[in-house]
Amino acid sequence: MSAGRTARQVQAERSRVALLEAAAAAFVDAGVQAPVRDIAARARVGVGTVYRHFPTRAELVTAVYRHQVDECAALAEQLLAEQVPPRAALCRWTSAFTDFLVTKHGLSDALSSDDPSLVDLHALIFDTLVPAFASLLEPAQATGEVSEDICALTFLRAIGNLCIVGPGYTDADARAMVGLLLIGSGASSAEHEHEHEHAGR
Known part of the structure; x- marks a missing residue:
């Protein structure tokens, strides 16, 4: 039996x-x-x-994204364990999170939705990823590489909004705009800075 x-x-x-x-x-x-x-x-x-x-649909949506969210959180732990320099760690994590959002279009829509059935998903995302992102943001702020005025929750919401793709706004556009957001925060990687210099020529 x-x-x-x-x-x-x-x-x-x-x-x-x-x-x-x-x-x-x-x-x-x-x-x-x-x-x-x-x-x-x-x-x-x-x-x-x-x-x-x-x-319920809410249970299905939450289950689908829980694994990916856990992977994003695990990446933050990995970057800290590997002692990756603060700015580079922040950029690597943000790049991975952006890739996740632009390839999982439904998640960006869900994060910006006021649908009460998706409250659990909102809680899952922010309760898990805000602390993960903050664990990388705070060291970069401590070194003066990122403005201390930036809040982890606000920054993640901004990335989420920039990653809502649609007609006339592609995955590439979203990645470019997140790159500009990083530059504005002072957190752009050397690679991003190099690309930005070429774009301005």
């Missing part, structure tokens, strides 16, 4: 992972409001299976 339960648990976890992967792909294509039937079709399961694992 125990082995049977374990087998069922393994199968349930595989089904859950398949749904999360299908949902992540659907969110990239259609945003976080992608139809459940499309997600089910991508995962090759019935709509009922989706709802058994994730009774």
Whole structure:
């Protein structure tokens, strides 16, 4: 009986992972409001299976992004453990976070949404990533490389807003604007500064 339960648990976890992967792909294509039937079709399961694992859309959206958010937080810990210089660490993390946002378009939309069903996602993002970002921002402020007037939460919100792509505003535009934001903060890397010099010629 125990082995049977374990087998069922393994199968349930595989089904859950398949749904999360299908949902992540659907969110990239259609945003976080992608139809459940499309997600089910991508995962090759019935709509009922989706709802058994994730009774509400908010639970599904939060689950899809939790892993990526955890990876972003882990990167901050890694950069600190490796003793990467403060400005370089801040730029590397911001670059990775920007890549995450512009490739997961649905997340940027969710972060800027007033939809009450996404409150849990807001809390997940900010409760996890604000401390991670602050752990890199504060050393850069201590060395005078970044203005002490910058607040971690405000800076992350600004990056999120800059990463909402759409008609006439591409992924490349978003990355360029985040680069300018870093320059304005005093945190631009040597590579960003070099690119900016060439752009001005």
